[in-house]
Amino acid sequence: MKMRLGIVDYIDSAHYLPGHETCGIVHGHTYKTEIVIEGEKKETGMVMDFYEIKKVIKEVLKEYDHVLLNDILEFPSVENLCEHVHANLSSRLDFPLSVKMWEGNGKWCEVSAF
DSSP states (O other): OEEEEEEEEEEEEEEOOTTOTTTTSOEEEEEEEEEEEEEEOOTTSOSSOHHHHHHHHHHHHTTTTTSBGGGTOSSOOHHHHHHHHHHHHHTTOSSOEEEEEEESSSOEEEEEOO
């Protein structure tokens, strides 16, 4: 039976969207990030230890925390950021996963491999 485990974490980042009328100036957001992995429970009684999941997530998210996202992404929309974080986590976690990122309150993007 497949199960899903989720972790929520936060990053604070600045960005600007080149050519955008209102978001073309540098501004910041708190990004709420929800990561969900999917897998089968092992002999240990767990899909993966939460400690290990959090360790990987924190290592990946620190790349995006308290930085100007334009230094990482040419056009740092929440869609491109979410896709970039998903790719980085997918290379580190051997599970199908989804990443959902809220840009402030009420606005989000999700990339899923389920």
